[in-house]
Amino acid sequence: MNTLLKIVSIILIVIMTNNTAAQEVLDRTNPPKPGPPKDVHFPEYFDTTLQNGINVLVIENDKIPAVSVRLVFKDAGSTFDGNKFGLSSLTAELLTKGTTNRDATQIAEEIDFIGGSLNAGSDWDGSYVSLSVLKKHLATGIDVLADVVLNPVFSEEEISRVKEQRLSSILQSKDDAGHLSDRMFNKKVFGDFPYGNPAEGTEESVKELVKADFENFYKGNYYASNLIIAFVGDITKEEALKIVEEKFSSLPKDGTNNLTEFKYDEPDSNKYVYLVNKPGAVQSNLKVGHKGIPRNNPDYIAVTIMNTILGGYFGSRINYNLREKHGFTYGARSSFGPRLLTGDFSVDTDVRNDVTDSAITYIIDDLKKMVAEEVTDEELETVKNYMTGVFPLQLETANAVASRVINLKLYNLPRDYYNKYISTINNLTKKDILDAAKKYIHPDNLVIVVSGDASAVKDKLKKFGEVKVYDANGIEID
Amino acid sequence: MNNKRFDPPAGRKGIEFSKHILANGLRVILCKDDNIPSVAINLCYHVGSKNEDTDKRGYAHLFEHLMFEGSQNMEPGEYDSLSLMAGCENNAYTTEDKTNYYILAPANQLEFGLWIESDRMLEFSVTEESLEVQKGVVIEEKKQVFDNRPYGSVSLEFPPLLYPNSCYGWDTIGDVGDIKKATIKDIKEFYEKYYVPGNAVLTIAGDIDEDKTLRLAEKYFGSIPPGTNGHKARFKDVPLAGEIKKDIFDEVQLPGIFGAYKLPKEHSKEFYIFDILTDILSTGDSSRLYNELVYNKQLVSDVGCWVEGRELSGILYYYAILMPGVEIETVSAEIDRIFDEVKEGKITERELQKIKNRVETRDTFRQQTNLTKADMLSHYEIFYGDAGLINTNIDNYMSVTLADLKEAAIKYIDNSRRVVLNYLPSAGIK
Structure with a gap:
């Protein structure tokens, strides 16, 4: 693969130009007029919803030989933490920390070896798992991706590890003035509405999370009709649909989550x-x-x-x-x-x-x-x-x-x-x-x-x- | 004018571009990509903080701010207001070695972009008032980025310890005292010395017609007088006489270790070796430092190392933020042990191949945007006179061997010639 290649064509042209001619006619006082605007087209994309409810999107572009696969579980963001602040984001993090087939080290090693990246996390509006690899490594990447999404084990050892890491980052965030302002602002603006809570959790909430919390959040919110899968880059819709069929069709159609009502009370803020x-x-x-x-x-x-x-x-x-x-x-x-x-x-x-x-x-x-x-x-x-x-x-x-x-x-x-x-x-x-x-x-x-x-x-x-x-x-x- | 066309090496998908030198010495690189109707115009000047006098630290960066404050045909504020009106995005950055300006324009505003960029190469015009306001902005930038951020003073502490009495001996943000006393005269001298066509590379990447674009570049930049190229490097490195250790008390919750070893310069053989080695050590969850210290032993919450290549030198930085209750000595010893393993040749062929695969991915993704390509083409041209490195540089990574890693580690990871900063919570000393 790493063969040394040589530049094959170098064409050398020498042109003599007359500088002063350009100088005489150039009026720099006003901006030059734009040319006619070129049309901007939003690229076409493929969008279908399968029988089990998975929404498949394909955004094809072969400019570089690489593919990203992005999974979004919609009703699985921090909004759904309830009073277990930090649950959504830690659940996502734990997906890549061990499955029934691979432990955390194997997952990291497999993805790192193909020069890829595999990330999982959440924000207010969803939980995300994304894979990014060169096209030639897509099959390996998909194997690992599907495994972490379908077969996470939430082992006690890994739970303890991610909790310790999170507690340390909560501690560190107290040094960051912008973060301190954000936390206070959200609390004062949103009160008890979910957006008023700290998505990363608090020291108290994180310490109390146990294995059953993660398992329940996963069962409740990671299901087919809650999922968008976007295939991006050097991939056709046929290839994408085949992957979904082969790898993700075993995901249950519905989840057990029934949290749907969120109440917002206007704060009395200006005092x-x-x-x-x-x-x-x-x-x-x-x-x-x-x-x-x-x-x-x-x-x-x-x-x-x-x-x-x-x-x-x-x-x-x-x-x-x-x-x-x-x-x-x-x-x-x-x-x-x-x-x-x-x-x-x-x-x-x-x-x-x-x-x-x-x-x-x-x-x-x-x-x-x-x-x-x-x-x-x-x-x-x-x-x-x-x-x-x-x-x-x-x-x-x-x-x-x-x-x-x-x-x-x-x-x-x-x-x-x-x-x-x-x-x-x-x-x-x-x-x-x-x-x-x-x-x-x-x-x-x-x-x-x-x-x-x-x-x-x-x-x-x-x-x-x-x-x-x-x-x-x-x-x-x- | 002198023109050269470059295609990517045979059999490889790469970046095609052409290079031209105007009569006044300005190098122009054109790279067509009609993926989107937009162009990146990147103007890179071969001047950075290493060109500053020791009592004028921070002037290159202050100057970057001032370049937005007026030129021959532009009132203060007009650079921004006109470029926004033309639908453009612009920004700039300064390093030790270069000052880089860019404007991203809709394809039909290419000529506008060349007009506005050339005007500030043609003549600089800054009022006392703008100078005073921008001094304030830069001083606040320093507070926000360095002083008021946990561990933020690291990049101010390292340079004088690593490069005493040398032009790399201060950070690009400079010294507040020096900045406060900057005069219009100082600024003008700096401009006349460094902001000349022969000291710059103009790269235009995007949805362009190359012939027309070259004619426009000639029209707007060709008439700028060549000036005297004032670039000179005054760098003379003195190896550190011993290990330098410093404790710093800061407003932080958790102790942190920050270390640095000096390396050969960017684009040297060793630079590529260390770029690979630092990735083996800390990029990805399977990397040695991460896997052992964050994952297995849970001694640190965060750990990393990387190389910073400079035109005339290089640095290997490493850092670790400790988990609560962990001692600095424990983590320092662990990091040294892992570096020692590298020197003992314990890196495996699989680890090396893993990072080569990562480099290949990184190289591929870098070809996606006009701005990244323009920035890289300018960079390689201004420092090495070889914009083609954008296509061939990957070979410098792929040829690295296990023996190279071991040999370079033994030579340069030398604890008797390093700087270590230990950050400690100031609350702990009360």
Whole structure:
């Protein structure tokens, strides 16, 4: 395989050019006009649901001789943890830690030897197992993939190991100001709704997890009618269907999970500033926002454009204000994080201690302006051009396309969503953007979270409300 | 102008490109790929923090920020506002050896991208106000990335210990004191010295017509005066006289060990050997460090090692974050034992083949995006004058043998010439 090969064709041409001719005619004062835009097509893909309920997707692209296989168990994300925080993600992690046929070391060794990767994990909206290999190693990769999905054993030894690892990472996350802010923010915005819980678990919840919890979560949530399998890359639909038939048809059609109702209570949030104390911190991490929208909200694209102008890209108002105008920070952004049931909206930045309050004031001012006035023609045109201009980049790799196709299915979006994406963007008006801001941004009902040195910043924060101080464990200390 | 066309070696699926040198010395590399209607324009300057004076540490990186603040025909802020309006994405990064700028443009905005990039090579124009704001931004960047992050000061601690009195003796972020005193005059001098056509490589990869693109590159870049290529390397390495150990108390929950050995430079034979060796040791759950320390003995929550190739030197870094209650000495001894096994020739043929297979996968996936290809073509051209390494570099990995691993490990993994930083929770000293 590793034969030394030689460059076979080198053609050398020498052209003499006349520099000065170019110089005379060149007017650099204005940007050159663009050529006619090229059409961007969202790639075709194959989509079928088998009798046992497995949804098979094939996104074929033979640019490189590689294949990814991505499994998504839909109702198996952290939302389904109940009060066993961390259960979904640890269950996924344990899949690759031993089956009835292979122990953890054999699984790692087999996948590593073919230069592949096999990962399992979860987020709020699903549990994931993905394989990525060169085409020539696909059969081996699939063998291991199917084994970990169908035959996990959840051994006591492996359970103890992943729990210890998780406890150590929970401990370490207390050093991370951004993480401390996220945790506090989620709790205050979502309360007892699942999104208010820590997906990675807490020290208490992780310690209490036992073998039966993992087995039950697996039986409850890993079943055929809950599964999307996407085949991505150098593979045909015939090859893909054959693999599903041979390898995944033994998965039971239905699971035992019956958790379906989630209740959200609006918090009374605007009375306090939540300050997580990080003694000695030289910056304050800020997170300011509230509840957002679910991914299938019909206004999603209008909200995205609105947010992009507000704080969604380098040229946004908030980044301009905090970074380019005042030099308070390396960067500031706002974002909507849309998930299946709902989502969040927040402005996030790290600023030096002495401007912690000024930064919050500027952020609130920008939010108020957003809901009070229409954006300018230039702002809207810039964002439309930017979003349509970078759209091809989001389709550059087969895996990037696959992520979008999977999202269509996961969030019940229309099949032609991406075919209409550019025209939807171009049809939005300044009024649509203002309407979206008014509907989805609430400057008078913000949750304000700061992770930083309380001794340096607490007094400055009082102007935004009563300051409640917490330690890194989330315990109120002042 | 001088043009060369390169195809991938026979029988191998690789990357086709052509290389041209404009009269002013600018090297232009074109690589057609019409997978998506987009182009990556990558402009790489052969200047990094190693070119800085010892009282001007951080200027190369500060300069990178300032390149977005105005040029001959661009007001402050216009580089970004115009490029967003044209539907482009842009960014830049600075290393010890290079400063790299890129813009990703829709295919029909290729000419725009060349216009805007060439304007800031033509003439630099920065106001006092922009300079002051960007000093603030860079100082906050340093706090966010290094000071306010657990173990974040590691990359500030290593360089002066590894490379005392040398141009690799500080991190690219530089020194806050030096940054604060930077003047417009300093910045202009830096620009005139290094931001000249002969010190740069322009790579355009994507949905292009090569002839037209070359004419456009000539139109916008060809008229820029050549300037004087000011690049000079002042690197002189002094081997470490002994092991350097330092305890650092930080706001961390768990102790961490961070070690480094100096290696030969990037693209040396040894560099490839160590790139493979560090993968054998720590890439994948079956790797030696992971399997033994994370999995079997559960002494650490995280462990890794890798090589950092530089133009004039190289470094093997390793680190471990300890599990609660585990002693630093225990883990240090385990890491040394595993390194010793390498020196004793205990790596197997299967482990070597495993990493060669991984390199093959990595090499394949790297061919997916225009930006990665453009970045790699520029990199290989600017440092080695051979953009073709994008296709042939893999041979340098495939030819590594078990004997190479053993021999190189014995020579360079020398504990009497290493730096070790032990990070300890500051809470523990109260």
